[in-house]
Amino acid sequence: MRRTALIILAGAVLTLAVLALVLVSADVGSKHAGGDGRERAGSSPACLPLSLSGSAALAGTAVDVSPKPGSKTANPRTQISFLGAPAGAIHVSSVVGSRSGAHPGHLAAYSQGDGASFLPNRPFDAGETVSVSVSVGSGAAARAVSYSFDVDTPYPTAGAEEFPNPQAAPSDYQSFYTMPGVRAPVLDVTLPDRDPQAGDILTTNGPGPGRYGPLIYTPTGRLVWFDQLSGGETAEDLNEQTYEGRRVLTWWKGHVLSLGFGQGEDLIMSSSYRTIARVPGANGLHADLHDFQIAPRDVAFITAYNPIRCDLQPIKGARDGSILDAVIQEIDIRTGLVRWEWHSLDHVGATESETETPTTTTPWDWFHINSIDPEPDGDILISARNTWAAYQIQGGSGQVLWRLGGLKSSFRMGPGTTTAWQHDGRMLPDGQITIFDDGSNPPVHAQSRALRISIDTTAHTAKLVSSYTHPDPPLLSASQGDMQTLADGNTLVGYGGLPEVSEYAPDGSLLFDAHLPFDLAFYRAFRFPWSGRPATPPAVLASLNNTSEETIVHASWNGATEVSAWRVLAGARPGRLQTRATVAAGTFEVSTTLAQRFNYVSVQALGAHGQVIGSSAATRVISFDASLPGDGKGQ
Numbered sequence: 048m049r050r051t052a053l054i055i056l057a058g059a060v061l062t063l064a065v066l067a068l069v070l071v072s073a074d075v076g077s078k079h080a081g082g083d084g085r086e087r088a089g090s091s092p093a094c095l096p097l098s099l100s101g102s103a104a105l106a107g108t109a110v111d112v113s114p115k116p117g118s119k120t121a122n123p124r125t126q127i128s129f130l131g132a133p134a135g136a137i138h139v140s141s142v143v144g145s146r147s148g149a150h151p152g153h154l155a156a157y158s159q160g161d162g163a164s165f166l167p168n169r170p171f172d173a174g175e176t177v178s179v180s181v182s183v184g185s186g187a188a189a190r191a192v193s194y195s196f197d198v199d200t201p202y203p204t205a206g207a208e209e210f211p212n213p214q215a216a217p218s219d220y221q222s223f224y225t226m227p228g229v230r231a232p233v234l235d236v237t238l239p240d241r242d243p244q245a246g247d248i249l250t251t252n253g254p255g256p257g258r259y260g261p262l263i264y265t266p267t268g269r270l271v272w273f274d275q276l277s278g279g280e281t282a283e284d285l286n287e288q289t290y291e292g293r294r295v296l297t298w299w300k301g302h303v304l305s306l307g308f309g310q311g312e313d314l315i316m317s318s319s320y321r322t323i324a325r326v327p328g329a330n331g332l333h334a335d336l337h338d339f340q341i342a343p344r345d346v347a348f349i350t351a352y353n354p355i356r357c358d359l360q361p362i363k364g365a366r367d368g369s370i371l372d373a374v375i376q377e378i379d380i381r382t383g384l385v386r387w388e389w390h391s392l393d394h395v396g397a398t399e400s401e402t403e404t405p406t407t408t409t410p411w412d413w414f415h416i417n418s419i420d421p422e423p424d425g426d427i428l429i430s431a432r433n434t435w436a437a438y439q440i441q442g443g444s445g446q447v448l449w450r451l452g453g454l455k456s457s458f459r460m461g462p463g464t465t466t467a468w469q470h471d472g473r474m475l476p477d478g479q480i481t482i483f484d485d486g487s488n489p490p491v492h493a494q495s496r497a498l499r500i501s502i503d504t505t506a507h508t509a510k511l512v513s514s515y516t517h518p519d520p521p522l523l524s525a526s527q528g529d530m531q532t533l534a535d536g537n538t539l540v541g542y543g544g545l546p547e548v549s550e551y552a553p554d555g556s557l558l559f560d561a562h563l564p565f566d567l568a569f570y571r572a573f574r575f576p577w578s579g580r581p582a583t584p585p586a587v588l589a590s591l592n593n594t595s596e597e598t599i600v601h602a603s604w605n606g607a608t609e610v611s612a613w614r615v616l617a618g619a620r621p622g623r624l625q626t627r628a629t630v631a632a633g634t635f636e637v638s639t640t641l642a643q644r645f646n647y648v649s650v651q652a653l654g655a656h657g658q659v660i661g662s663s664a665a666t667r668v669i670s671f672d673a674s675l676p677g678d679g680k681g682q
Contacts, residue, residue, distance in 0.1 A: 124331030541572030590674030
């Protein structure tokens with residue numbers, strides 16, 4: 048009964064969650080919701096292409112270019128990317144803006160050796176046409192090509208509001224003597240894991256109430272790591288990936304705009320929690336929170352949002368309208384250069400949106416890309432929340448090979464395969480597709496589902512293989528969420544707007560269940576057997592007890608996964624400390640009392656075989672009153 052009551056409470060706070068969550072843009076609604084905005088005088092430039100059949104392939108060569116020929120969505124600060132030939136075989140003759148004139152610049156090669164970007168010395172003018180002349184190859188085999196693209200008119204976001212960050216209830220978080228000011232969300236495990244060795248839970252908190260940052264928990268709900276952010280920054284999409292041949296943590300950090308997307312950077316962290324690479328986005332755009340995938344050869348695929356002014360009258364929208372152009376950037380992590388860029392407006396018709404064309408001037412979030420899945424053959428599967436569809440994109444050319452779902456599905460959708468407001472489309476090695484089907488905001492389905500779908504590209508049919516739904520109570524998430532296929536064939540589902548984490552067996556039985564407080568929210572949840580040893584030393588706080596006759600010691604090591612016990616050393620002077628106690632490491636922060644008054648204390652973290660794996664500095668013992676935490680008024 049208690050847990051059911053919590054879910055009902057979640058419904059009561061869902062309005063706050065929806066307002067505060069990233070994946071629902073400010074004016075998203077169903078096509079039947081209508082609009083009551085009023086136009087301002089003036090007109091935005093045309094941005095909707097007359098044809099969607101254009102390819103990024105450079106005619107007569109093996110090179111793909113971005114911006115693609117004929118594009119209307121190039122940012123004024125774009126570089127010009129040439130992918131598919133060595134840098135030495137690419138010769139840019141001229142780059143000329145119709146208003147800004149000639150643009151000198153230089154070529155910068157990709158570290159993978161298969162292309163280069165032309166970096167203009169100055170930006171292009173908004174609204175102009177840029178003509179490019181380039182030759183590919185050398186000598187008699189060189190092929191000269193000329194083409195053009197149009198520069199968009201950016202919609203300014205400097206004044207855009209961010210999602211609110213109200214104070215969380217004190218029962219939502221845990222605090223620690225050794226980490227003053229940290230307020231880590233509590234993970235409540237309601238169905239214990241049958242296999243605690245299967246991996247830790249990786250997730251985030253925010254936007255919405257509480258303190259933000261990436262989070263790792265054990266399957267028992269014990270906190271492993273929390274990197275609490277400040278300055279209004281939010282963390283999303285904590286994941287484990289491979290970079291430079293080693294396992295790393297990846298996540299997004301930045302500011303989430305009420306327009307429905309993020310502006311920040313993607314981070315790559317080593318197992319010691321050091322940031323070893325950053326991917327901030329390029330071409331005048333910031334990395335968005337929705338996805339960050341590291342592909343072979345240390346290439347990153349990221350999402351970005353390009354808000355531009357756009358005349359929407361051709362689709363019965365505002366004359367002085369604006370639109371969010373969803374973007375994929377393929378970035379060379381080592382150099383930061385954009386190898387390839389894809390724009391939704393170049394390849395998908397805005398009339399495919401399940402949201403109403405607005406008559407307001409607020410940017411229309413018609414597409415809302417929320418996942419990128421690079422395939423081994425070079426093609427890319429993406430999910431677009433607001434068209435209710437997944438798209439298979441041809442690598443290089445950028446053309447849409449097929450649509451799964453939506454208004455123009457390439458497949459006859461079998462029973463149970465139709466999604467609404469979905470997230471996290473992934474293709475499995477056997478060709479099946481997994482999708483987290485939110486089914487809500489506004490509600491379309493009775494509950495959210497994690498789907499596995501089989502497609503037949505010859506017969507053009509889609510068939511439901513399996514569907515995972517929460518048994519009791521049913522969960523309907525208004526936003527966010529993901530579906531992870533684990534190595535053992537089980538499925539982990541993160542419910543996003545309802546911050547539930549559930550693991551299912553192939554037959555649909557529930558194996559593990561946990562949740563953050565229901566007034567909080569996360570974007571995704573993953574499960575991996577993570578191993579971390581922080582570069583920073585363990586933290587220790589020691590104080591006298593209230594009689595000043597005994598010494599209380601608290602120790603923690605944020606992010607450490609290998610600590611089996613703590614050795615406590617104490618003495619009168621820093622250089623004369625002796626072992627006084629050994630304490631098992633069963634919680635994030637351990638505490639013990641030494642039956643004697645000491646002046647200085649230090650701790651040693653011990654590994655599974657009793658070896659020292661980390662040591663704190665000697666710290667002075669403080670008074671009992673000085674050790675007491677604050678009043679808890681923080682978030």
